Amino acid sequence: MNRILLTLLAVLLLCPTIAAMEVEAGDTTAIPPPPKEKTPIFTKPKFSGFAMASYQATFQKTGNTNSFDIRLVRASIEGRILNDFYYKIQGQINGNTTTLGSSPRLVDYFMEWQKLEFLKIKLGQFKRPFTFENPMNPIDQGFMSYSQPVSKLSGFSDRTGEHASNGRDIGVQLQGDFLKNSSGRNLLHYQVGVFNGQGINVKDVDNKKDIIGGIWVMPISGMRIGAFGWEGSYARKSGSEMVRLNKHRYALSAEYKKDDLQLRAEYIHSTGKGFATTYQKIDNAGDLTIKTYTDKDGNEIANDKADGFYALAIVPILPGKLMAKARYDLYRPTATWGLAKTNYEVGINFRFCKYLEVQTEYAFTNDRSLENHNYSSVFVQLSIRY
Secondary structure (H helix, E strand, O other), X not given: OHHHHHHHHHHHHHHHHHHHHHXXXXXXXXXXXXXXXXXXXXXXXXXXEEEEEEEEEEEOOOOOEEEEEEEEEEEEEXXXXXXXXXXXXXXXXXXXXXXXXXXXXXXXXXXXXXXXXXXXXXXXXXXXXXXXXXXXXXHHHOOOOOOHHHHHHOOXXXXXXXOOOOOEEEEEEEEEEEEEOOOOOEEEEEEEEEEOOOOXXXXXXXXOOEEEEEEXXXXXXXXXXXXEEEEEEEEEEEOXXXXXXXXXXXXXXXXXXXXXXXXXXXXXXXXXXXXXXXXXXXXXXXXXXXXXXXXXXXXXXOOXXXXXXXXXXXXXXXXXXXXXXXXXXXXXXXXXXXHOEEEEXXXXXEEEEOOEEEEEXXXXXXXXXXXXXXXXXXXXXXXXXX
């Protein structure tokens, strides 16, 4: 009897082991598979931003000026939806409330499908895909302002008379990287978009769209050599009358960037006239006057072309802390030398940590549109990231 009981007890103890062996052999009906982890609909939003306060003094024969200024204060939220969709909302919160160009306003609002490396689709309000410098963060750009040709010909204080739009517009864009080398690094990048052509937070006026695109090669790590094109228009209405100004632009760009070292040069050319006033609010939206230029003798100059060129270097002295910089910055509003404005800039940037940086600069300016061509400026800026 004892043997029978011992045998039964041994069988009972071995049953779980036998069942497990059957499951391992392929019988999955006994134990259900563990539930699959679901992709979260929303990732945890990330809040960030930056603030830039500055002091600038200008020394001219006609009089000196100096002032403290809050250059930019921005706050943003970003995250992912279903992992493949990236979104960002960014606002600029400094300024006044009387004009479209300088009041607190929405800067970015877009979503981008990023599942495929070679084909990403972006929709909303964001940076125009024109030039290397335009998409850069103002702190990383490193100087007292974006270069003149980028500011005048990429939609910051655009020569067309468009309100200040920080290089942005509303539209849809395709972009991607492809053609990997043996180490897995992509050698080619493309981007092309369709936009209203009116700047941020404004609907299209003439129902004509801007087409902007670029392509660049990356032969070695850190280097980009590219070309950009822009075909479109900027329009205003006054009652039933509408005036459309064409924009035909191209840019040639080269850059080498590694850690704190930046070397970059770009040439931009534009064909197309501009309005005499900058669109700021409803009461001057109907000003259809075309801007004109005159030389020192009072003769009118053709105003349908403009161009500019800049070259800069930011070189680390103490890696991660202290950088020296220099920039040559030229803009010709009529694509001739008669009204050319050139800035020669040198300075030092000091980074306390990744969240806090001080940027200093001295600029000598030659502006041929002024009776006294030459003057100088000093600039100090404190930048905070959060």
